[in-house]
Amino acid sequence: MLERVFRKHVFTKAVFKAVLYIMLVDITFVFIYPFIYMLVTSVKSVKDLNDITVIWIPSALEMKNYIVAVNTLSYLNYIKNSVIVTVLATFGHVAACSFTGYGFARFKFPGRNVLFTMVVFTMLIPVHVLIIPLYKQFSILGWINTYLPLIVPTFLGFGLRGGLFVFIFRQFYLGLPNELEKAAKIDGCGFLRTFISIILPISKSSILVTVILSVVWHWNEYFESNIYINNPLKLMLPAKLPYIYDFAKISSVELFALKQRMGEIEINIATAMAATFMVILPIFILYLILQKQFMEGIERTGIVE
Amino acid sequence: MMKPKLNMRAKHVLEGYFFISPWLIGFTTLFLIPLITSLIFSFSKFTELTEWKTQWAGIVNYTRAFALDVKFIPMFIIVIKDTLINTPFIVSFSLFIAILLNRDIKLRGFFRGLFFLPVLLGSGYVMQQLLGQNVNGQTIDLSRGIMAPEEIMTYLGANATNLVQEFLTRITLFLWKSGVQIVLFLAGLQGISKSLYESAYCDSASEWDMFWKITLPIISPVVLLNVVYTIIDSFSDSTNPVVDYIYQLAFKDFQFEYAAAISWIYFGFIFLLIILVFALIKPYSTMDEKEKNRR
Numbered sequence: 001m002l003e004r005v006f007r008k009h010v011f012t013k014a015v016f017k018a019v020l021y022i023m024l025v026d027i028t029f030v031f032i033y034p035f036i037y038m039l040v041t042s043v044k045s046v047k048d049l050n051d052i053t054v055i056w057i058p059s060a061l062e063m064k065n066y067i068v069a070v071n072t073l074s075y076l077n078y079i080k081n082s083v084i085v086t087v088l089a090t091f092g093h094v095a096a097c098s099f100t101g102y103g104f105a106r107f108k109f110p111g112r113n114v115l116f117t118m119v120v121f122t123m124l125i126p127v128h129v130l131i132i133p134l135y136k137q138f139s140i141l142g143w144i145n146t147y148l149p150l151i152v153p154t155f156l157g158f159g160l161r162g163g164l165f166v167f168i169f170r171q172f173y174l175g176l177p178n179e180l181e182k183a184a185k186i187d188g189c190g191f192l193r194t195f196i197s198i199i200l201p202i203s204k205s206s207i208l209v210t211v212i213l214s215v216v217w218h219w220n221e222y223f224e225s226n227i228y229i230n231n232p233l234k235l236m237l238p239a240k241l242p243y244i245y246d247f248a249k250i251s252s253v254e255l256f257a258l259k260q261r262m263g264e265i266e267i268n269i270a271t272a273m274a275a276t277f278m279v280i281l282p283i284f285i286l287y288l289i290l291q292k293q294f295m296e297g298i299e300r301t302g303i304v305e
Numbered sequence: 306m307m308k309p310k311l312n313m314r315a316k317h318v319l320e321g322y323f324f325i326s327p328w329l330i331g332f333t334t335l336f337l338i339p340l341i342t343s344l345i346f347s348f349s350k351f352t353e354l355t356e357w358k359t360q361w362a363g364i365v366n367y368t369r370a371f372a373l374d375v376k377f378i379p380m381f382i383i384v385i386k387d388t389l390i391n392t393p394f395i396v397s398f399s400l401f402i403a404i405l406l407n408r409d410i411k412l413r414g415f416f417r418g419l420f421f422l423p424v425l426l427g428s429g430y431v432m433q434q435l436l437g438q439n440v441n442g443q444t445i446d447l448s449r450g451i452m453a454p455e456e457i458m459t460y461l462g463a464n465a466t467n468l469v470q471e472f473l474t475r476i477t478l479f480l481w482k483s484g485v486q487i488v489l490f491l492a493g494l495q496g497i498s499k500s501l502y503e504s505a506y507c508d509s510a511s512e513w514d515m516f517w518k519i520t521l522p523i524i525s526p527v528v529l530l531n532v533v534y535t536i537i538d539s540f541s542d543s544t545n546p547v548v549d550y551i552y553q554l555a556f557k558d559f560q561f562e563y564a565a566a567i568s569w570i571y572f573g574f575i576f577l578l579i580i581l582v583f584a585l586i587k588p589y590s591t592m593d594e595k596e597k598n599r600r
Contacts, residue, residue, distance in 0.1 A: 233318075
């Protein structure tokens with residue numbers, strides 16, 4: 001009797017496991033497909049692009065596409081803009097949001113609950129409602145065509161989803177026992193120094209989560225930067241991509257006419273894909289390095305508790 | 306005895322305000338004032354564009370949106386329809402995937418890292434291009450053939466093919482939009498104590514029962530969080546036609562007042578929807594008790 005139950009159990013378990021892995025692999029495929037497509041297409045030569053029998057395996061690796069992509073993007077110039085904005089904005093988010101989150105978690109002051117509700121409220125309001133008055137304010141300050149509208153708000157706990165980061169830090173500090181701070185206070189450590197030299201070093205996991213999300217979102221952002229920055233020389237890297245895609249998508253007839261006028265143009269869908277890959281490459285590398293700590297960080301931060 | 310205590314208290318309060326002061330400045334200058342300005346804009350008419358001079362115009366902009374603008378209302382309905390259809394799917398898909406990933410599987414780290422890939426590309430231009438999704442919400446080339454080979458499709462005939470294609474494209478989009486939700490669910494699932502499942506197992510509960518009686522009640526706050534996140538995300542997505550319309554109106558046609566009115570109609574609706582979601586889900590959520598226990 002018992003043996004029969006056991007055997008049946010083993011069988012269902014095996015089937016269950018097989019189904020589980022099939023589903024995982026299938027879903028993985030959905031996620032990875034565009035990447036493979038991007039990588040494969042980015043090394044196709046013009047001949048392969050026009051040959052419909054060549055889908056997955058290019059006849060030769062056309063690395064020239066990457067050189068063209070890097071040149072068309074003026075990669076080194078524009079990556080500099082992107083890096084400046086991303087690094088400063090991320091630093092602003094970490095500094096301001098940990099500071100504010102700590103204030104909301106540890107201190108009881110009149111209006112705290114109302115103000116924290118406001119933090120959640122700021123998360124709910126899409127930037128599109130505020131963008132016109134913000135544009136007005138920044139243009140009065142003369143900040144249009146500078147990176148200040150993208151950077152300064154992060155130092156005040158706003159900017160791209162700043163409310164979320166305040167929320168993350170607040171949740172983390174709520175879960176932190178306050179013995180350390182009490183001990184520091186007894187030893188005569190001021191509140192600011194307590195925060196900087198005791199609290200910040202132990203909030204590594206929340207800082208890491210904030211850094212990754214903030215870097216990724218700032219790197220990919222182009223709605224606000226498109227509005228505040230009109231000067232083509234000051235654009236950020238992702239904002240350069242639409243030009244390349246527009247070029248790549250025009251039909252061969254138009255392209256032929258264009259070639260007649262402007263000489264040889266080498267931009268096609270393969271170079272566009274190579275350019276795309278170059279744009280996401282930095283955050284991709286960052287993610288590969290920090291991936292494990294990031295997942296652990298999210299679990300430890302207790303965002304969802 | 307009384308006085309130092311009071312001072313301590315006052316000092317504590319001041320320290321609290323000190324810590325939130327940067328945020329308070331930001332809140333006033335980058336949120337409150339713009340919010341009110343935007344509301345005023347939506348009720349006015351610009352007399353001089355370059356100097357931001359406005360004149361009270363009543364509800365002209367709002368009546369224009371509802372009565373005169375032939376583009377806005379159909380667009381708005383599409384966005385609402387899409388959000389209402391997509392949100393339950395995205396949330397349940399991501400819960401399903403998170404449960405799969407939380408099981409004892411091989412290469413768990415690899416799968417987890419991979420499922421977060423969509424977040425890396427975010428809702429940025431890159432992802433739009435890779436999924437071949439343009440602003441009108443039409444999906445083209447790339448999402449085709451992801452899940453079913455084209456060879457099978459040709460047997461089914463054009464009509465069935467389109468239907469299946471549409472269906473698969475939707476699923477692909479759902480999966481691509483559920484990165485953050487998966488991570489949040491995973492974090493929530495990690496917090497459930499293993500002993501609960503063990504005792505349920507001893508009482509011969511099936512997996513199915515365990516899901517409904519243990520997993521779902523405990524992570525219900527995360528479900529609420531994810532529903533709200535998904536709604537906001539889909540409303541502020543850059544592939545969203547209304548968002549694009551607001552951008553066009555404001556920064557291409559320079560009709561700031563009308564764009565402001567439209568964004569307020571839009572925001573008002575999101576806000577109502579979120580309140581509705583809270584009212585619907587909150588009674589089933591255990592969030593309140595947890596918050597109370599913490600304090």
